[in-house]
Amino acid sequence: MIEWLLLLLPVAAASGWLAGKRSAETVNADSHSQLNSAYFAGLNHLLNEQPDKAIDTLLNALKVDSDTVEPYLALGNLFRRRGEVDRAIRVHQNLIERPYLSSSQRGQALLELGLDYMRAGMLDRAESSFLEVLKRRSHIGITLRQLLDLYQQEKNWHQAIAMAQKLHEESGEATESMIAHFYCELAEQHWAQKKAVETTRFIKQALASDWRCVRATLLQSSLAMEKGDYKRAIRCLRQVERQDPDYLPEILKPLSECYQYLEGQDKFFFWLTEASKRHPGCTSLVLARAAYLQQRGEQKEARYFLIEQLRVYPSVEALQQLLALGVPEDIEAASEPWSLIEEVASRLLKAKLNYVCGFCGFGGKYCYWQCPGCKRWGTVKPLAVGT
Structure with a gap:
């Protein structure tokens, strides 16, 4: 009950003071007396642990206008932050019904009501409130962001794209990467439905929005592999290095598979070697090169290569691959330090x-x-x- 007092009393006091000030200015003693009665009636409800009645009493007694709207907006926001969404909705709905609000204040109340609905999971009502705010050309930036979040939750990607584009137009905010991912979501949906034409179209739109979209390029390569067009898949996968080299680990397995189908593993190794020069210390490239040497039966060369790499670019992954090659001839098979290193590397990798x-x-x-x-x-x- 103390928490309720802390929530409601400051708002009630502020509203009472503002209304009392207005009453004094208009020399309306009856109105002032009525407000005082409502104020103490609200306190009585609080003391009797009837917060809902206290809210109703205070909301109904005071004339909400430009002088008193801010305390009530604050009250509704406090309720929402505390998880009392139903009470927040009541406060904000009460504000919207009042005729004396300015356009900006009504827009703010509608926005807050939409946030209440979002918190309650009532997305349809939240959407209606936010769209009404946009019609009023009020609080555009935050409202567009809320609608953008809402449509993402609903997986309504077409509307999400429209909101992201509008947000860019209104605020200049960079949304190209986000829009590209929305197109990728649509591409994946249509791919699951075996709609190749639509899938390809959405992938192209994703890359048109953001040419650096690695996700779209990976989808392109997967489509090409599905059709058996491994040369095209290779071109797509190698494009990822230019888009964002951080994603190189994601392309190595499918790239190796494509070269295998084309009987071009030597070309794959050549690409690995050249890519390693461009990205020294890339652990995934190191592992792939060592694995290739191992597949060709060049165990000693693979071990030497990993040791040299570990000296310059230490990593748990490379260490584990070195250990997986077996115990060197000059170390006893049952060597306790070697076994311990192997166990520690395995544990570190699992936790990584x-x-x-x-x-x-x-x-x-x-x-x-x-x-x-x-x-x-x-x-x-x-x-x-x-x-």
Whole structure:
């Protein structure tokens, strides 16, 4: 009950003071007396642990206009932050019904009501409130962002694209990368439905929005591989290096498969060698080169290569691959230090995160195109790439 007093009394006092000031200015003693009665009636309801009645009493007694709207907006916001969404909705609905609000204040009340509905999971009502705010050309930036968030929750990608484009037009905010991911979502939906033409169209739109969209290029390569067009898939996968080299680990497996189908593993190794020169210390490239040497039966060369790389660019992954090649001839098979190193490397690798968000630091074992933490698009990247 003390918490309710802390919530309501400051708002009630502020409203009572403003209304009392207005009454004094208009020399309306009856109105002032009525407000005082309502104020103490509200306190009585609070003391009797009847907060809903206290809200009704205070809202009904005071004439809400430009003088008193701010305290009530604050009250509604306090309720929402505390999770009392039903009460927040009542306060904001009461404000909207009052005839004496300015256009800006009515827009603010509608926006707050939309936020209440969002918090309550009532997305249809939230959408209606936000769209009404936009019609009034009020609070455009924040309203567009709320609608953008809403349409993402609903997976309504066409509307999300429209809102992102409008947000860019209104505020100049960069939304190209986000829009590209929305097109990728549409592409994946249509690919699952075996609609190749539509899938290709959405991928092209994604790249038109943001040519650096790695996700769209990976989708392109997957489509090409599905059709057996491995040369095209290789061209797409190699494009990723130019778009964002941080995603190199994502292309190595499919790229190797494509070269295998074309019986061009030597060409793959040549590309690995050249890419390693462009990105020294890239752990994934190191591992792929060592694996290729191992596949050709060049165990000693693979071991020497990994040792040289570990001296310059140490990594747990390369260490584990070195250990997997077996115990060198000059070390006893049962050597306790060697076994201990092998066990420690294995444990470290299991505990290691594979991906991390460059914005909020969220880490995980899998790649998320939208970060589960900060909800940003394209910020979760592989950790396997060195500097």
